[in-house]
Amino acid sequence: MSATPRPKPTDAASDPRVRILSAAGQEFAERGYEAATVRDICSAAGVNVAAVNYYFGDKHRLYIESVKHAHAERLRQVPQPEWAPGTPAPVKLRDFVGSMLDRMLGGDQPPWQVGLMMRELLQPTEACRELVEDYIRPHFGILLGILDELVGGALPMSELRRIGLSIIGQCFLYRAAGDVVAMLVPTDEIEAFHTPQPIAEHVTRFALAALGIAEPFAIPSLCAVRPLGSPR
Amino acid sequence: MSATPRPKPTDAASDPRVRILSAAGQEFAERGYEAATVRDICSAAGVNVAAVNYYFGDKHRLYIESVKHAHAERLRQVPQPEWAPGTPAPVKLRDFVGSMLDRMLGGDQPPWQVGLMMRELLQPTEACRELVEDYIRPHFGILLGILDELVGGALPMSELRRIGLSIIGQCFLYRAAGDVVAMLVPTDEIEAFHTPQPIAEHVTRFALAALGIAEPFAIPSLCAVRPLGSPR
DNA sequence: AATCGTTTGAAACGCTTGTTTAACCCAGGT
DNA sequence: ACCTGGGTTAAACAAGCGTTTCAAACGATT
Numbered sequence: 001m002s003a004t005p006r007p008k009p010t011d012a013a014s015d016p017r018v019r020i021l022s023a024a025g026q027e028f029a030e031r032g033y034e035a036a037t038v039r040d041i042c043s044a045a046g047v048n049v050a051a052v053n054y055y056f057g058d059k060h061r062l063y064i065e066s067v068k069h070a071h072a073e074r075l076r077q078v079p080q081p082e083w084a085p086g087t088p089a090p091v092k093l094r095d096f097v098g099s100m101l102d103r104m105l106g107g108d109q110p111p112w113q114v115g116l117m118m119r120e121l122l123q124p125t126e127a128c129r130e131l132v133e134d135y136i137r138p139h140f141g142i143l144l145g146i147l148d149e150l151v152g153g154a155l156p157m158s159e160l161r162r163i164g165l166s167i168i169g170q171c172f173l174y175r176a177a178g179d180v181v182a183m184l185v186p187t188d189e190i191e192a193f194h195t196p197q198p199i200a201e202h203v204t205r206f207a208l209a210a211l212g213i214a215e216p217f218a219i220p221s222l223c224a225v226r227p228l229g230s231p232r
Numbered sequence: 233m234s235a236t237p238r239p240k241p242t243d244a245a246s247d248p249r250v251r252i253l254s255a256a257g258q259e260f261a262e263r264g265y266e267a268a269t270v271r272d273i274c275s276a277a278g279v280n281v282a283a284v285n286y287y288f289g290d291k292h293r294l295y296i297e298s299v300k301h302a303h304a305e306r307l308r309q310v311p312q313p314e315w316a317p318g319t320p321a322p323v324k325l326r327d328f329v330g331s332m333l334d335r336m337l338g339g340d341q342p343p344w345q346v347g348l349m350m351r352e353l354l355q356p357t358e359a360c361r362e363l364v365e366d367y368i369r370p371h372f373g374i375l376l377g378i379l380d381e382l383v384g385g386a387l388p389m390s391e392l393r394r395i396g397l398s399i400i401g402q403c404f405l406y407r408a409a410g411d412v413v414a415m416l417v418p419t420d421e422i423e424a425f426h427t428p429q430p431i432a433e434h435v436t437r438f439a440l441a442a443l444g445i446a447e448p449f450a451i452p453s454l455c456a457v458r459p460l461g462s463p464r
Numbered sequence: 465a466a467t468c469g470t471t472t473g474a475a476a477c478g479c480t481t482g483t484t485t486a487a488c489c490c491a492g493g494t
Numbered sequence: 495a496c497c498t499g500g501g502t503t504a505a506a507c508a509a510g511c512g513t514t515t516c517a518a519a520c521g522a523t524t
Contacts, residue, residue, distance in 0.1 A: 016471090032355075034266035038512065048473055053513060121409045122354060123264075132415045140416055151450035161417060161425075162434045163449065169405030170398045176408055177353045183364045184372055185393060193393075202394045210441040212448025217395065218383035248501090270482065280503055285483060 017055050019045040024052075024066040029115035033063055067120060067127040070113035071135055077111075078103040080142065089150040090213060094204045096143060097167065101196040101203075104175040118176060140164060151211060163207070170203045249287050251277040256284075256298040261347035265295055299352060299359040302345035303367055309343075310335040312374065321382040322445060326436045328378060329399065332371070333428040333435075336407040350408060372396060383443060395439070402435045 023045035027036040038059055042049045056062040081095045104114055117135075120128045143164045148155075155163075174181060174194065182190045192198060208214035255277035259268040270291055274281045288294040313327045336346055349367075352360045375396045380387075387395075406413060406426065414422045424430060440446035 032264060032266060034264060037510085039510090048471095049512090050472075050474090050514080054471075059512065118354070121412050122350070124411045128412070129415070132412055136412065137416060154450050158421060158425075159449070163438070165405060165413060165416075166402045166435070166438050169402040171401070172409065173397060173401030173404050177404065179356045180353050180360070180364055180368065181397060183361070184369060184397075189390060193390075203398070206395070206398050206442045209444070210438045210448060211450045212441070213450070216442060216444025216448075217391070218386050218443045218445070269480085271480090281482090282484080282503075283501095286501080291482065 016045070016047050016051055018069075020047060020052060020055060020062070021066050021069045024062055025070045025116055026112045028063060028066060029070075029112040029119070032119065038062075064125075064127045067116055068130065070116045071131055074103065074111065074113040074117075075135065077113075080139070089146055090204075090208060092146045093150065093207065094200065096146060097171065097203050097207075098196065098200040100139070100168075101171050101174070101200050104171060105178075105194070105196050105199075110175065110178070114175065122176070140168075143167065147211075150208075150213065163211070166210075167203060167207050170206070171199070174199055248277070248279050248283060250301075252279060252284060252287060252294070253298050253301040256294050257302045257348050258344045260295060260298060261302075261344040261351070264351065270294075296357075296359045299348055300362065302348045303363055306335065306343065306345040306349070307367065309345075312371070321378055322436075322440060324378045325382065325439065326432065328375060329403065329435050329439075330428065330432040332400075333403050333406070333432050336403060337410075337426070337428050337431075342407065342410070346407065354408070372400075375399065379443075382440075382445065395443070398442075399435060399439050402438070403431065406431055 020041065024036070024041045027041050027044065038052050039049055041062075042051060045051075052059065052062055056065060078099060081099050083092055083095070104110070106114070117131060120131055144157075144160050147160050147163055151160075178194065182194065185193045205214055206217075209216045252273065256268070256273045259273045259276065270284050271281055273294075274283055277283075284291065284294055288297060310331060313331050315324055315327070336342070338346070349363060352363055376389075376392050379392050379395055383392075410426065414426065417425045437446055438449075441448045
């Protein structure tokens with residue numbers, strides 16, 4: 001009844017509301033919902049403990065708001081690339097994969113906004129449906145459009161979806177299980193291994209090769225396609 | 233100092249120790265470390281609250297033990313497939329992917345053991361390194377071996393690793409972000425979409441096509457490979 | 465300057481958490 | 495029969511949690 005007394009008093013970052021949202025997002029992202037305490041959040045935001053209840057009602061609604069806030073903020077930070085009308089589809093695919101990896105992996109270290117969204121994907125709560133509808137489904141639609149253009153409409157929608165998920169899954173692994181991936185790579189290679197560009201290049205090439213548009217990784221003898229399961 | 237009074241008094245499932253481990257694993261898997269309470273765990277295991285401190289010292293050590301227990305149990309449930317000496321590499325790849333997806337997605341619903349391991353992968357704790365060394369690295373090695381055999385040793389190790397991660401990532405997405413994937417697929421297709429076999433078939437075919445061993449998904453004109461970025 | 469609604473502050477309230485205590489039960493050895 | 499010691503129990507413990515309280519401080523309006 002007394003929540004959200006006024007929408008936005010000042011658009012500056014000194015607004016206690018956005019300070020709490022930002023601090024809450026970081027805390028939730030790295031500690032999880034249960035482990036993050038409102039005391040720590042308020043301490044980081046420089047406000048009193050009562051502020052979170054005053055502005056958001058309770059911890060749960062603060063969490064939902066912080067997820068939406070993080071999502072909107074990250075979308076503004078790394079916008080979706082736009083292409084000129086004549087841009088070839090393979091270039092679009094490479095751009096798409098590259099920007100997705102940039103958004104996921106960030107510059108120096110993974111941005112906390114994505115970490116918060118990851119938690120939602122892996123264990124969905126109420127905020128997840130909104131996240132999918134506003135953020136993920138449109139991006140997925142763009143990817144499907146690129147793929148459809150790439151194969152010239154030769155594949156049914158169900159197969160395009162599978163291929164799209166194959167591309168997303170490859171990128172997703174580096175972000176979601178990045179620490180484990182790093183353990184599987186020799187220590188002197190992990191730095192180059194976790195850089196977005198090489199990953200994007202590999203994923204794009206892998207997908208284009210699977211679609212028959214780029215050269216396959218191994219060329220047994222050029223275009224000598226053998227049936228599955230034939231002995232070598 | 234009083235922990236682990238005896239290793240295994242009776243190998244039956246009536247041992248309070250394994251009852252606690254099993255209940256703790258399920259609780260940790262679906263609620264997370266912080267949200268899971270020792271009271272709920274002990275209630276599910278049918279023991280007194282003091283039992284967890286008596287047998288494991290504290291909650292944290294119980295968690296680590298339950299992760300190792302779940303790992304060992306799941307490894308016993310779905311062992312790694314073995315192949316006769318002359319088995320063709322593509323068949324091995326398909327078997328490998330299929331068993332990995334079976335292990336991840338399970339029969340009717342995802343097994344809690346894997347859910348617990350997922351949490352470790354996504355936010356590693358002390359138990360993670362052990363998990364990687366004992367469980368993940370050997371499996372990854374097998375996959376790299378299959379891939380190396382598949383391309384006839386034509387690719388360097390670093391590239392084989394990338395391809396291996398591409399395969400694992402595709403499967404990983406369905407398990408880790410399964411709920412979100414389901415939201416992106418029409419409701420009348422999700423049942424077939426989340427079944428392990430079709431996924432395994434797609435992932436295998438995708439990888440073989442990318443390697444140039446199976447037919448590509450789209451055949452623009454048989455073997456007309458165009459350079460990346462050329463307009464259609 | 466007085467007033468009123470809004471925002472902030474320190475302290476306290478229940479409640480749940482992980483952990484500990486101390487009594488109790490019950491076989492086995494002497 | 496009596497101790498003995500590992501196993502189990504209910505009850506209590508201190509600490510930390512989210513949340514509430516209520517009064518003081520603030521800022522614009524009259």
